[in-house]
Amino acid sequence: MYHGSRPGWIEVISGVMFSGKSEELIRRVRRAIIARKKVQVFKSHLDARYAGLYSISSHDGAEVEATPVDSAREIQRLVRPDTELVAVDEVQFLDADIVPVMTELAARGVRVVAAGTDSDFRGEPFGAMGELMCVAESVDKLWAICVVCGDLACRNQRLVDGRPARYDSPTIMVGGRESYEARCRHCHRVPRRDEDQGQFL
Ligand code: ADP
Ligand code: ZN
Numbered sequence: 001m002y003h004g005s006r007p008g009w010i011e012v013i014s015g016v017m018f019s020g021k022s023e024e025l026i027r028r029v030r031r032a033i034i035a036r037k038k039v040q041v042f043k044s045h046l047d048a049r050y051a052g053l054y055s056i057s058s059h060d061g062a063e064v065e066a067t068p069v070d071s072a073r074e075i076q077r078l079v080r081p082d083t084e085l086v087a088v089d090e091v092q093f094l095d096a097d098i099v100p101v102m103t104e105l106a107a108r109g110v111r112v113v114a115a116g117t118d119s120d121f122r123g124e125p126f127g128a129m130g131e132l133m134c135v136a137e138s139v140d141k142l143w144a145i146c147v148v149c150g151d152l153a154c155r156n157q158r159l160v161d162g163r164p165a166r167y168d169s170p171t172i173m174v175g176g177r178e179s180y181e182a183r184c185r186h187c188h189r190v191p192r193r194d195e196d197q198g199q200f201l
Contacts, residue, residue: 004137007084008109010102012133014118015142016156018059018182021115022089024142026064028113029087037084037111041066042075044093046172072097076104084111091116092126093172099131120171121158121180122190144182153182157189164189 011028013021032039045068069075072094079086086105091098091114102112118129118141133139143152158165160178167190183189 006109007111008106009138010106010112010114010132010136011138011140012129012136013113013115013140013142014129014133015140016119016144016153016182017117017180018144019142019153020144021117021142022059024140025087025089025113025115029064029085032085032111038080038082039085039087040079040083041087041089042069042078043089044068044091045070046090046093069094071095072101076101079105079110084109085113086110087113087115089115091132092118092120092129094127096128096131098128099135102132103135117156119154119156121156121165121169122167122171123155123185123188126171146184146187147181148183148187151184151186153184155183155185155188157181157183157187164191166190167192 013024015021029039029041041064043066066089067078069078075086075088075098088094088098088102093116098114102114105112114132114136116129116132117126118133120126143154145151146153158169158173158178158180160169165178
C-alpha cells in the first residue's frame with residue numbers, strides 16, 4: 001500500500017466481477033473508520049440492480065453504507081470539506097469526469113479508493129477505469145475463479161438466456177435478462193467477434 005508523507009492519493013481496486021473488489025474496498029473503509037478518519041462512500045446508482053440502494057455489499061454479505069450517485073460531479077458536490085477518505089464502488093459505470101474529480105480530491109489531501117471492473121463483457125476497457133489506473137498511485141488487480149475450468153478468472157462472461165452475449169450487444173444492459181460469470185481468458189466467449197476473427201478473446 002502506498003504511504004506518502006503528505007495525504008492525498010488515489011488507490012484503484014480493479015478486477016472482474018466476484019474477484020473481491022467490494023470486499024477489499026469495505027476492508028479499507030472499515031480500517032479507516034477504526035483509525036477515526038472521516039469517510040464517505042459512494043457508488044454508481046446503476047449498481048442498484050445488484051445490491052441495496054444505500055449500501056455496498058460484497059457477495060459474502062459484508063455491508064457499508066453508501067450514497068448512490070448518477071455522475072462524477074455529483075460526488076464532487078457531495079464530498080464534505082473535512083472528509084479524509086472517499087471510496088467509490090462500481091466506478092466503471094461513472095462518466096469520464098471521474099478522472100479530474102478524483103485527481104482534484106487527491107490534490108487537496110483526500111485519500112481516494114476507487115473499485116471497479118476494468119474490462120467489459122467483451123474483455124475491452126470499461127469506462128474511465130484505464131485512465132484512472134494511469135493516474136493512481138496504487139493499482140491492485142484482483143482475480144476471481146473461472147467457473148468453467150477453475151483457473152484464475154480475468155474476464156466477465158455475459159450470458160443472455162444462458163448463452164454467451166454477442167460482441168455487439170450494449171456495454172450496459174438496462175433491466176436485462178443477462179447474468180454474469182467469472183471466466184479465464186481461455187473459457188471467455190464473445191460470439192461474432194469470435195466468428196469475425198476466428199479467435200476467442
Ligand atoms: P466484486 O466486488 O469483485 O464483484 P465481491 O467482493 O462482491 O466481488 O465478492 C467476492 C466474493 O464472491 C468472494 O469472496 C467469494 O465468496 C464469492 N464468489 C462467488 N463466485 C466467485 C468466483 N467465481 N470466484 C471468486 N469468488 C467468487
Ligand atoms: Zn477457464
